[in-house]
Amino acid sequence: MSEFRMPSLGADMESGTLVEWNIRPGERVERGQIVCVVETQKGAIDVEIWETGTVERLVAEEGDKVPVGEVMAVILAEGEKAEGEAAGQEAPVEPSPAEAPQAPSPRAPDVSPPVPPHAAATGGRRRISPAARKRAGELGLDPANVSGSGPGGAITLADIEQAPEAPAGPRPARRAAGHDAHAAMRQAIAAAMARSKREIPHYYLGHTLSAEPTLEWLAAYNAERSVAERLIFPVLQLRAVAMALQEVPALNGWFVDGAFRPAEGVHLGVAIALRGGGLVAPALHDADRLDPDAMMAALRDLLTRARKDRLRSSELTAAGLTVTNLGDLGVDSVQGVIYPPQVALVGFGRIAERPWVRDGRVVAARCLQVSLAADHRVTDGAIGARFLTRLTDLLTEPDRLWPP
């Protein structure tokens, strides 16, 4: 028997609201299946289960606000019988207290999200002073998004008062609509970005490259395909980042509890601006293993679901590095803010024609600026430079992106 618990879907998540169950007692569940929808500040998230078995019972009810790590459902492994049946008893409903603090159910290794520092799945309370709690209530602010500066890391009144403005009124119990959802997301972004700038000593490196060879490669690739099958340039950017990360793994992971924890696998956070405002950066899983078409499909799927509020739990915490591309919006370069607890962010600007020296002559070339923001606690400029150089090489020699 195992317990399905509220997952941690972000560094500062304290609890989530169960919007709906997709499963019923007695039903079979498969590993990777989406079993429920949880409302978080990042929107409604489809939550997956990492176990195959049968639903014995649902503990959480729709509408419940469930702390991270709290049991939501009890799952019987294949072939396992319910406790009561095994013992020949009628009413085995409540688990004994000794059973309650079992370890969370194991997750699939390839998508195992890091447990971010503040959201260890213990269900333990965060320290917050009574005055801070009261003030947070008055402001309608969720203290889960505030980091503490008081004794023992407690959240103090000043932490709350310096936190970003919160929407007035009680928090919605169900899927938040319109303004509230945006305000909540704004809060989440504000908290994460403020934490990043407060805690992470960023260093920034930049490089300008001629995108001509890669654009030519892309044009040739797409020439033989229907519109629906064509690749877009960001796929090549993501691929290049994924390959460069394989060689410089020190930028792929998380800074947790004062130490770097490398990511297993290359899952790239893709920054996606949402219509109507806000931003999410779900993970594109295994970006180093996908062929061009699979990567295009994965990216398209991710974009579509992000905009429909249908992201999955495994996509929210798996990314070891985030890529942001503001080229579409016409900017030349990006000096990014790292998404904690990640340790680096890669930014792409627009592709624009510029004077470029080739073979001793100035020519017009379509150029691209790529930047790296990295956490100086984890890496130094030399490693950042090695990564950026490798990335530049890959983006200028496209034949190396998917070597035969």
Next chain:
Amino acid sequence: MTPQTIAYREALRQGLREALIRDDRVFLMGEDVGRYGGTYAVSHGLLEEFGESRIRDTPLSESTFTGAGIGAALNGMRPIVEIMTVNFSLLALDQIINNAATLRHMSGGQLSVPLVIRMTTGGGRQLAAQHSHSLEGWYAHIPGLRIVAPATHEDARGMLLAALEDPDPVLIFEHALLLGAEGTVEGEPHPMELDHAAIRREGGQVSLITYGGMLHKSLAAAEQLAAEGIDTEVLDLRTLRPLDDAAIMASVAKTHRLVVVDEGWRSGSLSAEIITRINEQAFFELDAPPVRVCSQEVPVPYAKHLEDAAIPQVEDIVAAVHRLMGGSGSGGAS
């Protein structure tokens, strides 16, 4: 009138003298208060001025002369009983608690005991464990008594006068370390009310809640903290029973952090009572766990370095505030 700078014991003496002048019913009674001029020279010269009927030396029997004071008070006099130190007052506990504190209640309001008992309290003078304790918190436990602790010269002079106007017993605790300290008083001696705590230093970030001998260490700590940019408020309780809850809560509501500085021991103490009231009445104002700086739970040692270590010092208060302001500790004991 220009302020005069005098020793704390002189302020006490001025208060006594004024009381004796104002009211014929007032007399002073205790060990060595007359011919010797008081163990701490507080009543020096009063025997010569007021005579033996009003400045009365007593045998070394605290129970007896405290009982005599209660009897005199019941019969219309306004006695001031001086007990040498709070440690010796334990010999008079039966009279103080079973008689002085209870008679109004047990007589259905027919009797009142307008008695004032003065005694020294506190350590810091190498007088060892039988002369150095701070037991005023114990007395503050007893309904029927009013407990005051003058920490300033003006209070040393004027609280006695107000105490004599109270129809019920008042115990005045004078900290031994303050006796020689100089301070200012203004004008003629006048009663200093006994109902309110006083803010001795305004501040916005942390409240030091204290009284008596610890007031001056708290003020010194506040001064040091101010130099570091920590804006510290110092609240002088003045009256330990009944506590001025409103003043305590107002200060906590302003600063949201507090340290109770009490020379008494921590367990089952006045400091515990104060923090409990804050938790009861101002819980949602707290931005950090309340902290106490109290004496170590040992009999006060004789050896100077050990006595210094046992009693709260300025640096202990400063360290407690540092912890409270976001250091790494849990804000617990000190």
